[in-house]
Amino acid sequence: MARRNNPDRQGVPEKVRALAETIELADGRADAELVDKARRVVGHTDKRLAFSGDLTVVALAGATGSGKSSLFNALSGTQLAVPGVTRPTTSKAMAAYWGEQVPNDLLDWLEVPTRHAVTGGDPALQGLVLLDLPDHDSTERAHRDEVDRLVQLVDMFIWVVDPQKYADAALHDRYLKPLAQHAEVMMVVLNQADRLPEGQLEPTMRDLRNLLDSEGLGKAQVCAVSALTGFGIDELRGQLASAIQDKQMAAKRLEADVVQVARELGEDIGHADVNEIGRAREAQLNKALGEAAGVGVVSEAVLKAVRRRGTLATGWPAVSWVKRLKPDPLKRLHLDAVKVNKKQELEPARVQRTGINKGAGFNGVQQARVDSAVRAVADEAAQGLPRGWQDAVRRASRKDEGLLPDELDRAVATTDLAMDRGQGWWKIFQVLQWLLIACVVVGLGWLGLRMALIYFGFPPLDLGPTWRGFATPTLMVIGGVAAGLLLAGLSRLLVELAAKRKAARATHVLEKSIGEVSRQRIIDPINAELRRYEQAREAVARAH
Known part of the structure; x- marks a missing residue:
């Protein structure tokens, strides 16, 4: 069809x-x-x-003795349903279909094995699939289970009640009240109306209506019938026809x-407001991660390394060589080989594990600080959310905790500390120092040669012009040493300033690298969970 x-x-x-x-x-x-x-x-x-x-699937449901099967027969104009004490003990429903061809696919899905086509019936009921359900109050558990199953699947309910049990708590508490949302597709039919004393039908129907209204079933239709005498059957059939034709x-x-x-x-x-992670909380997290990753250690190493290298390059060569006896702090941390190529890109072959944290992972104190900072960020983000979403936010914050030590170590190892840049003035001082050393050497050589000539009886070497009683070679030696020491002192001041600038820059760029790891492994997963919550709120709002 x-x-x-x-x-x-x-x-x-x-x-x-x-x-x-x-x-x-x-x-x-x-x-x-x-x-x-x-x-x-x-x-x-x-x-x-x-x-x-x-197709419209309508279920006739009712308690034992309500006359449900008799009503099924009256509506279908058949004797398909066996009422009374001779009712079959099967736990399955039975279907009657008004139309040319029984919708077997639909009834297969509904798992209704017994099916009949109603021929010559009311054409206004064309497309109706009427189900006769087992008694919902049956002592057989299988019967009640079948009712519960089909109640979830049918398009429309007709609850058949009798004058004695129309207010039965079992029916109202188990089925009618929980299905109040479906009142628009529900009918409550008072069967056996012929058994009511004269003048009692109207008050009974009014009482039934008031009861349903009090239970949130104001949209449910009600009618009174007698399957035995035929009273109200045409009206009920007309209501069914209207529902079916409405499609x-x-x-x-x-x-x-x-x-x-x-x-x-x-x-x-819920409708909780999503809390963005504040800058202060993120900074606190990055500080804890930076401490665990050794940002302070690296910055201090940069400071000392610049001092050492600057002193070697610009200091008085006669004494600065002593610095070579001390190891380079960056080399000790395995950070001396990190280079950037001409395209300002890190050379992958030069990336290795640093020597900041021996072995994998953080030590106990570092781990405790990181855990505390991550927990604080997650708690701030999860504040106000339902419990399940709070747990999800916390799980997201720790999703990559096993990767953090290596990720942070790699971030430090791959950060460009610019140790090979900004040192042009070193060359100038270095050239000047060697020129001064050359001046001292020439002066000493001049004086030494003069003494050697005198010693061997040769005419003494001319000492050249004098200044305030000092000969030229003497001035060269004294001036060269003095100028070299002064230049070394000046260079030391400049190297110290450069070292502090390099250390400050190292702290900045390392914190930036740590922040990128923090955002990728902690902040972004938390934000993704928060976006997921907002999307869930929007989606469920569209659904209802």
């Missing part, structure tokens, strides 16, 4: 898609039973929408299912 699409059915798939999106987003975060319930609703809604919109019962039922479970999910998800 061709599927009929009408405008009122189009909103249901949109709500189903929104609910399915909510399920995916809330899985593992919202209440597991609610998520499973929503998943079942999506599953059976998709399947029901796959069948023709011209909206299935859509209304499905929409009510989706809306109900979406509201329940929405209440569980």
